Amino acid sequence: MSSRDEILESIRASLPRLDRPLxxxxxxxxxxxxxLLQTFKENLERMGGMFLDPPASGDLLAPVRTKIAGAHxxxxxxxxxxxxxxxxxxxxxxxxxxxxxxxxRASCGVAETGSVLLTESDLRINAIAYLAQHLIVLLDPADxxxxxxxxxxxxxxxxxxxxxxHTGPSATADIEGVLIHGAQGVRSLSVLPVxxx
Amino acid sequence: xxxxxxQSHDNGLHPELLPPDDPDAIYHNGxxxxxxxxxxxxxxxxxxxxxxxxxxHGNRPIDQAEAAGRFIAAPEHEKMHDERLWDLRQKRDxxxxxxxxxxxxxxxxSAIKEHTLTHLDQYLEQFEANARxxxxxxxxxxxxxxxxxxxxxxxxxxxxxxxxxxxxxLTEECGFRPYMASVGIEVVxxxxxxxIQQLDNEDPSHVVVPAxxxxxxxxxxxxxxxxxxxxxxxxxxxxxxAQREANRPLILAADAGMTGANFVxxxxxxxVVCTNEGNADLSANVPKxxxxxxxxxxxxxxxxxxxxxxxxxxxxxxxxxxxxxTSHFRGPRQGGEMHVVLTDNGRSARLxxxxxxxxxxxxxxxxxxxxxxxxxxxxxxxxxxTYSGPIGLIIDPTFNAHKYSNLPFASxxxxxxxxxxxxxxxxxxxxxxxxxxxxxxxxxxxVKKAAMKAAGELxxxxxxxxxxxxxxxxxxxxxxxxVAYNGxxxxxxxxxxxxxxxxxxxxxxxxxRGGKQ
Amino acid sequence: MRIGxxxxxxxxxxxxxxxxxxxxxxERFGHEVVYPxxxxxxxxxxxxxxxxxxxxxxxxxxxxxFSGFEYVxxxxxxxxxxxxxxxxxxxxxxxxxxxxxxxxxxxEFLHDILKIEALPWARFPHRVGLHNSCGTLRALKHAxxxxxxxxxxxxxxxxxxxVDGIEFxxxxxxxxxxxxxxxxxxxxxxxxxxxxxxxxxDHARAGAEYIVSADxxxxxxxxxxxxxIGVPLKFxxxxxxxxxxxx
Numbered sequence: 001m002s003s004r005d006e007i008l009e010s011i012r013a014s015l016p017r018l019d020r021p022l023x024x025x026x027x028x029x030x031x032x033x034x035x036l037l038q039t040f041k042e043n044l045e046r047m048g049g050m051f052l053d054p055p056a057s058g059d060l061l062a063p064v065r066t067k068i069a070g071a072h073x074x075x076x077x078x079x080x081x082x083x084x085x086x087x088x089x090x091x092x093x094x095x096x097x098x099x100x101x102x103x104x105r106a107s108c109g110v111a112e113t114g115s116v117l118l119t120e121s122d123l124r125i126n127a128i129a130y131l132a133q134h135l136i137v138l139l140d141p142a143d144x145x146x147x148x149x150x151x152x153x154x155x156x157x158x159x160x161x162x163x164x165x166h167t168g169p170s171a172t173a174d175i176e177g178v179l180i181h182g183a184q185g186v187r188s189l190s191v192l193p194v195x196x197x
Numbered sequence: 198x199x200x201x202x203x204q205s206h207d208n209g210l211h212p213e214l215l216p217p218d219d220p221d222a223i224y225h226n227g228x229x230x231x232x233x234x235x236x237x238x239x240x241x242x243x244x245x246x247x248x249x250x251x252x253x254h255g256n257r258p259i260d261q262a263e264a265a266g267r268f269i270a271a272p273e274h275e276k277m278h279d280e281r282l283w284d285l286r287q288k289r290d291x292x293x294x295x296x297x298x299x300x301x302x303x304x305x306x307s308a309i310k311e312h313t314l315t316h317l318d319q320y321l322e323q324f325e326a327n328a329r330x331x332x333x334x335x336x337x338x339x340x341x342x343x344x345x346x347x348x349x350x351x352x353x354x355x356x357x358x359x360x361x362x363x364x365x366x367l368t369e370e371c372g373f374r375p376y377m378a379s380v381g382i383e384v385v386x387x388x389x390x391x392x393i394q395q396l397d398n399e400d401p402s403h404v405v406v407p408a409x410x411x412x413x414x415x416x417x418x419x420x421x422x423x424x425x426x427x428x429x430x431x432x433x434x435x436x437x438x439a440q441r442e443a444n445r446p447l448i449l450a451a452d453a454g455m456t457g458a459n460f461v462x463x464x465x466x467x468x469v470v471c472t473n474e475g476n477a478d479l480s481a482n483v484p485k486x487x488x489x490x491x492x493x494x495x496x497x498x499x500x501x502x503x504x505x506x507x508x509x510x511x512x513x514x515x516x517x518x519x520x521x522x523t524s525h526f527r528g529p530r531q532g533g534e535m536h537v538v539l540t541d542n543g544r545s546a547r548l549x550x551x552x553x554x555x556x557x558x559x560x561x562x563x564x565x566x567x568x569x570x571x572x573x574x575x576x577x578x579x580x581x582x583t584y585s586g587p588i589g590l591i592i593d594p595t596f597n598a599h600k601y602s603n604l605p606f607a608s609x610x611x612x613x614x615x616x617x618x619x620x621x622x623x624x625x626x627x628x629x630x631x632x633x634x635x636x637x638x639x640x641x642x643x644v645k646k647a648a649m650k651a652a653g654e655l656x657x658x659x660x661x662x663x664x665x666x667x668x669x670x671x672x673x674x675x676x677x678x679x680v681a682y683n684g685x686x687x688x689x690x691x692x693x694x695x696x697x698x699x700x701x702x703x704x705x706x707x708x709x710r711g712g713k714q
Numbered sequence: 715m716r717i718g719x720x721x722x723x724x725x726x727x728x729x730x731x732x733x734x735x736x737x738x739x740x741e742r743f744g745h746e747v748v749y750p751x752x753x754x755x756x757x758x759x760x761x762x763x764x765x766x767x768x769x770x771x772x773x774x775x776x777x778x779x780f781s782g783f784e785y786v787x788x789x790x791x792x793x794x795x796x797x798x799x800x801x802x803x804x805x806x807x808x809x810x811x812x813x814x815x816x817x818x819x820x821x822e823f824l825h826d827i828l829k830i831e832a833l834p835w836a837r838f839p840h841r842v843g844l845h846n847s848c849g850t851l852r853a854l855k856h857a858x859x860x861x862x863x864x865x866x867x868x869x870x871x872x873x874x875x876x877v878d879g880i881e882f883x884x885x886x887x888x889x890x891x892x893x894x895x896x897x898x899x900x901x902x903x904x905x906x907x908x909x910x911x912x913x914x915x916d917h918a919r920a921g922a923e924y925i926v927s928a929d930x931x932x933x934x935x936x937x938x939x940x941x942x943i944g945v946p947l948k949f950x951x952x953x954x955x956x957x958x959x960x961x
Contacts, residue, residue: 609895
């Protein structure tokens with residue numbers, strides 16, 4: 001008998017003979033906040049992320065340009081802004097190790113937690129979101145859902161091989177509870193609310 | 198809803214831990230940040246030698262009380278540990294009060310897990326089929342040894358000699374790192390707390406914050422010894438940066454990456470890994486080969502159920518709404534390979550224990566440890582087992598009833614753990630049940646057994662009982678202090694005996710109510 | 715009502731004033747309070763250490779003593795929790811079940827059964843830290859535990875609020891266990907006493923003159939700790955305050 005069969009047989013022999021029905025899970029969206037974008041912003045900031053206020057008019061990407069002005073290596077996967085490291089030419093993640101700023105677009109955002117969802121389609125090479133020193137995320141406000149229950153109804157979780165919620169930058173407080181940003185991954189996460197091109 | 202009387206002070210139990218300023222804090226827009234595991238107010242301790250964990254002698258029962266005593270005898274460590282984890286408990290409460298449906302979420306989480314566990318075989322098969330369809334290699338390991346052999350086999354097949362990994366309690370259970378060392382494969386932990394412990398050759402002490410028992414000065418010494426950091430610099434930002442820079446080249450050069458999994462979704466063939474550092478995503482996305490060690494009890498049916506757990510996990514564990522990273526793996530990257538090792542290691546047997554199977558609901562949040570007054574004062578290493586704190590007390594005996602026979606007695610049965618458990622495991626009731634079970638299996642010291650037998654006989658005989666009470670009162674009233682507080686009087690080692698009354702209630706009643714029946 | 719009074723071993727031995735106050739208080743409300751003279755213990759010390767077989771005789775004696783009363787009342791939350799929720803070393807006959815379901819702790823009896831409205835004789839002009847033992851708080855549901863998201867309630871506070879002059883203080887950790895835990899206090903005495911030191915220091919820092927509780931076992935442990943480390947607190951059982959004790 002294979003290990004698989006042994007384990008399954010052991011489970012079947014042990015299953016508690018009790019009636020335990022699977023409950024229905026509500027969406028818990030009866031009292032949504034007045035502004036999803038505003039709630040998203042507050043929670044993003046609470047979780048250590050930065051919200052880049054878009055200018056009222058003119059160059060919508062101006063806050064991003066300001067941020068990346070002094071950087072050496074910028075890798076952008078979005079058409080709205082150009083970097084100087086073309087991700088299409090990268091053959092292995094190690095080729096992104098010296099990236100200062102990565103610019104990507106999120107599939108969606110979650111107001112409840114201030115999270116953005118980044119998939120393999122958004123990232124092209126998944127590791128970009130973790131090897132870069134700083135991450136800038138473009139997010140269409142129309143793509144913000146109210147809470148996690150709604151987020152999991154999105155198609156990204158049923159297609160594709162990788163999808164990650166980012167909620168602020170890499171952080172830890174493993175040493176005496178002192179909060180650190182940039183523990184292993186990005187030192188900062190900034191979100192610019194701008195519609196898709 | 199009212200919240201009862203207001204807190205009259207918030208200095209905690211150890212006001213001397215509070216520094217006048219907070220140079221370590223990160224401020225954004227004038228707000229002090231305490232997301233992820235961040236402590237909600239600054240704490241500062243004084244240097245002190247680190248107390249080590251329980252003394253392990255082969256299979257002899259672990260003496261948790263002895264190790265706890267040494268932890269308490271290191272007051273800087275004990276205070277910091279106690280206050281820091283109590284702070285996580287307080288943060289958890291704040292999150293709870295912000296979610297109207299909190300208790301409903303707990304009930305849902307418990308019900309989802311109990312349903313899944315009572316149909317575990319079906320959901321595992323469903324997961325396997327969906328995972329395989331997406332290109333994931335699925336392996337099954339009956340026990341720790343097989344888990345290690347399987348992982349070794351995968352690494353060998355790829356010529357991998359170095360492995361980076363994120364935190365996994367299952368790999369701790371399996372003795373994974375010592376095994377890998379024995380077959381010449383270098384393993385590097387990427388979680389900061391785990392890495393500290395690895396470099397210090399010490400087990401993790403808490404499921405979520407593995408080095409919570411260490412002061413910054415302890416960490417500085419470890420890093421000075423191992424990664425060339427400055428032994429006199431215990432600034433936490435400096436230490437964290439030192440580890441980031443030391444680990445980064447190891448991550449980039451690793452042949453393979455390994456993660457655990459917090460949740461597994463049968464419907465989509467997905468496994469989910471939650472971290473604050475992003476180190477699981479580095480481990481999984483930098484090397485070509487990704488291996489995931491997963492306990493068979495981690496499975497849940499569908500994505501809609503995942504939402505319940507994701508909303509409860511970080512709030513319960515750290516008092517933060519979400520982990521910084523919640524990553525969903527459904528298949529290998531282009532040009533990469535993904536393997537999952539579904540591991541039993543005693544879980545299917547535990548499923549068959551009528552009083553204890555619900556311990557399999559555990560999502561490893563650590564909330565029970567944070568609230569446990571015994572754990573906070575003893576340190577996780579005092580339990581001498583992979584799992585410490587309240588959850589440890591009820592699952593460790595399933596791994597080794599003899600070695601861990603003392604653990605269920607390291608509890609005051611206060612029940613706080615049960616109340617904070619997001620999946621409503623009746624932890625304190627299972628601790629109580631384990632005591633009975635261990636007595637049945639004769640896994641208790643003879644001295645205690647004899648004392649309890651004697652107590653049972655005395656307390657069921659009114660005349661003998663009365664005589665004993667009278668003798669106790671007489672002793673309290675007349676014995677000189679050096680006799681009353683001798684080494685055998687465990688009560689009196691660190692506290693005063695009760696005061697002897699003029700008469701017992703029994704005598705008073707006889708005198709004042711005429712001894713009427 | 716005909717009430718059977720259960721006085722646990724450590725109250726009988728060390729804190730008779732608590733038993734006296736309980737009896738007098740129940741009599742103030744006009745009830746017949748009977749003290750079966752052959753009572754000893756509820757069996758909890760053995761049961762809590764897992765030695766369930768060793769408490770059978772004690773539990774049987776308890777049932778023999780308390781059979782036939784309309785209510786059995788005890789000034790001890792941990793004992794009542796054991797009787798109502800565990801007490802299974804003996805065969806569960808109809809008589810056993812009757813006694814178990816009729817056994818109440820004093821505060822819940824006054825609050826839920828007698829529904830006390832006023833305590834005109836009670837005056838206690840002191841700053842008081844209320845200690846809800848873990849047994850009364852989480853097992854008997856005397857009050858809302860801080861871990862749960864439910865509306866606030868507190869039966870002991872409802873009763874104590876009817877006492878003239880009383881003032882409550884709030885420690886930093888209102889419902890953290892004080893460390894008594896039954897045999898835990900002896901078998902894990904280092905952790906137990908550290909918890910006790912922390913508890914009394916917390917109340918003292920909050921400004922308490924007295925710690926009041928419905929569980930004498932906790933008070934006994936806290937008193938022992940406070941005296942050993944020199945924290946100047948006084949300890950009193952809720953029955954004594956409600957019965958009109960002045961200090």
